Amino acid sequence: MENKLLNTISEKLKAKFGDAVISAEQSYDFPVFEIKREKIFDVVKFLKEDSEMEFGFLTTMCGLHYPDNKGKELGVMYQMHNMPKNWRIRLKIFFPINDPEVPTLTPLFSTANWMERQEYDFYGIIFTGHPNLKRILNMDEMNYHPMRKEYALEDGSREDKDDTMFGR
Amino acid sequence: MAEVNEIEKVEEKEYSILNLGPTHPATHGIFQNVLKMDGEIVVEAESTIGYIHRAFEKIAERRPFYQITVLTDRLNYCSSPINNMGWHMTVEKLIGAQIPKRAEYMRVIIMELSRIADHIICNTVIAVDTGAMTGFLYLFQWREAIYEIFEEICGARLTTNIGRIGGIERDFSQKAWDKINKFRKEFPAGLKEFTKLVERNRIFMDRTIKCGPITAEKALNYGFTGPNLRAAGVDYDVRVMNPYSSYQDFDFSIPLGTNGDTYDRFMVRQQEMWESLKIIDQAIAKMPEGNFHADLPEWYLPPKEEVFNNMEALIYHFKIVMGESDVPKGEVYHAVEGGNGELGFYLISDGGRAPYRLHFRRPCFIYYQAYPEMIKGNFLSDAILTMSSMNVIAGELDA
Numbered sequence: 308m309e310n311k312l313l314n315t316i317s318e319k320l321k322a323k324f325g326d327a328v329i330s331a332e333q334s335y336d337f338p339v340f341e342i343k344r345e346k347i348f349d350v351v352k353f354l355k356e357d358s359e360m361e362f363g364f365l366t367t368m369c370g371l372h373y374p375d376n377k378g379k380e381l382g383v384m385y386q387m388h389n390m391p392k393n394w395r396i397r398l399k400i401f402f403p404i405n406d407p408e409v410p411t412l413t414p415l416f417s418t419a420n421w422m423e424r425q426e427y428d429f430y431g432i433i434f435t436g437h438p439n440l441k442r443i444l445n446m447d448e449m450n451y452h453p454m455r456k457e458y459a460l461e462d463g464s465r466e467d468k469d470d471t472m473f474g475r
Numbered sequence: 476m477a478e479v480n481e482i483e484k485v486e487e488k489e490y491s492i493l494n495l496g497p498t499h500p501a502t503h504g505i506f507q508n509v510l511k512m513d514g515e516i517v518v519e520a521e522s523t524i525g526y527i528h529r530a531f532e533k534i535a536e537r538r539p540f541y542q543i544t545v546l547t548d549r550l551n552y553c554s555s556p557i558n559n560m561g562w563h564m565t566v567e568k569l570i571g572a573q574i575p576k577r578a579e580y581m582r583v584i585i586m587e588l589s590r591i592a593d594h595i596i597c598n599t600v601i602a603v604d605t606g607a608m609t610g611f612l613y614l615f616q617w618r619e620a621i622y623e624i625f626e627e628i629c630g631a632r633l634t635t636n637i638g639r640i641g642g643i644e645r646d647f648s649q650k651a652w653d654k655i656n657k658f659r660k661e662f663p664a665g666l667k668e669f670t671k672l673v674e675r676n677r678i679f680m681d682r683t684i685k686c687g688p689i690t691a692e693k694a695l696n697y698g699f700t701g702p703n704l705r706a707a708g709v710d711y712d713v714r715v716m717n718p719y720s721s722y723q724d725f726d727f728s729i730p731l732g733t734n735g736d737t738y739d740r741f742m743v744r745q746q747e748m749w750e751s752l753k754i755i756d757q758a759i760a761k762m763p764e765g766n767f768h769a770d771l772p773e774w775y776l777p778p779k780e781e782v783f784n785n786m787e788a789l790i791y792h793f794k795i796v797m798g799e800s801d802v803p804k805g806e807v808y809h810a811v812e813g814g815n816g817e818l819g820f821y822l823i824s825d826g827g828r829a830p831y832r833l834h835f836r837r838p839c840f841i842y843y844q845a846y847p848e849m850i851k852g853n854f855l856s857d858a859i860l861t862m863s864s865m866n867v868i869a870g871e872l873d874a
Contacts, residue, residue, distance in 0.1 A: 335807045386819075425840075444873060
């Protein structure tokens with residue numbers, strides 16, 4: 308049944324957006340779609356407003372960082388929910404770290420406001436068109452984006468907590 | 476030109492700026508709101524959050540899976556067992572573990588008890604903010620009773636770290652059962668007493684009806700979940716829509732409100748406490764025989780005697796404690812119905828000892844952004860009441 312949902316939605320999306328859908332796969336109980344960054348706003352708008360799709364609820368959103376994927380280092384994951392039919396899907400976009408600009412979803416979902424501010428704060432992803440894009444959890448004076456993988460959790464100069472045997 | 480501007484300035488209405496928080500006794504936590512006031516009416520508000528941000532998502536990227544349970548404790552600390560269980564179930568989903576029915580039923584009892592504890596705090600605090608201290612003092616002894624049950628089960632009260640990946644750390648002792656049964660027998664009278672004090676109290680009703688309302692449409696757009704969304708009339712409950720931990724075995728209803736105002740939010744929580752009691756009753760009555768944990772040697776710590784006497788158990792003990800258990804690659808999302816909404820865990824594993832990425836979907840972080848809109852045009856005292864009725868928990872807000 309879950310694969311049926313994957314097929315339904317991926318057919319719909321491919322018919323409408325063609326190449327913008329890079330991949331579609333099932334991951335545990337979620338259909339996951341990778342979308343071209345430029346098209347993400349249109350895809351989400353379509354999913355929200357199409358009479359058959361009706362994904363009217365943005366469950367959550369989070370940033371991703373894969374330093375080894377050259378040209379696709381940063382990413383954003385969106386989860387949408389069609390409550391009447393109980394369909395849940397996940398959308399992903401990836402883009403280079405030098406050009407971290409993503410169209411904002413705030414015109415579609417008010418809830419995207421703080422979610423996007425949080426990912427800006429954590430990863431430095433610029434959501435173009437966001438009404439108030441500033442840091443939300445960290446202090447305004449902070450000059451880096453702490454969730455990026457290059458920042459180790461602890462101060463790198465400390466020697467008393469050397470744990471080369473364990474951990475990344 | 477300069478003079479004309481000055482005259483215009485004089486004619487402009489003057490607003491006062493009020494800093495509500497970060498440490499204000501009426502906000503019950505570290506919440507800052509900069510309010511633009513016209514007399515006693517809130518014209519505009521801006522929330523500042525992050526005062527107790529502890530970077531849990533970052534810390535989690537360096538910890539073995541079982542050590543992340545203690546981070547989830549500190550999200551919504553009013554109902555930490557639900558967070559713990561949600562995390563365990565996320566990992567179980569990732570590794571594909573099957574949990575015995577008995578463990579699932581025990582989890583349901585623990586989760587529903589903590590839902591009651593969470594709602595007790597929220598609802599009595601609404602009453603306190605309207606000036607009704609008595610109900611708070613009366614009902615709080617039942618929260619104490621719940622914490623004593625938790626203490627009996629896991630040894631801790633507030634930040635419980637209850638349960639393990641694969642089940643519960645130990646079977647309920649006879650004393651724990653006694654306490655649960657005692658609570659089950661005596662709590663309804665206490666809740667009825669509180670109900671009589673507050674629910675149909677004219678002063679309370681006048682104070683809370685039409686205070687901080689939100690429509691269903693707006694609530695959905697703002698990502699509301701849990702009692703706040705149900706108060707606006709949307710019957711979304713994760714326990715029913717995506718049943719986890721055998722919730723499909725139980726018969727309970729989802730209380731709904733209509734106006735989405737403070738009174739409806741209060742009433743939904745009141746009704747949910749009765750529903751939780753119903754679930755606990757059914758779980759006790761139908762409690763299956765069997766083991767209280769799954770057969771998961773790679774994840775579930777062996778008993779101490781075996782560690783000392785059995786080579787294999789010793790190896791697994793070390794593997795678990797050092798966080799060297801094998802994890803499949805993959806990404807999962809698991810949501811549970813927390814005390815205040817859909818608490819989701821989005822976990823990406825790259826096969827390493829710690830998550831590659833762990834994202835918490837914190838319900839109150841998401842719905843608190845509607846707060847400025849909800850209090851616009853209301854009195855300052857209504858703003859206070861709206862905040863306490865939204866059940867915003869600082870630990871979860873700032874993660």
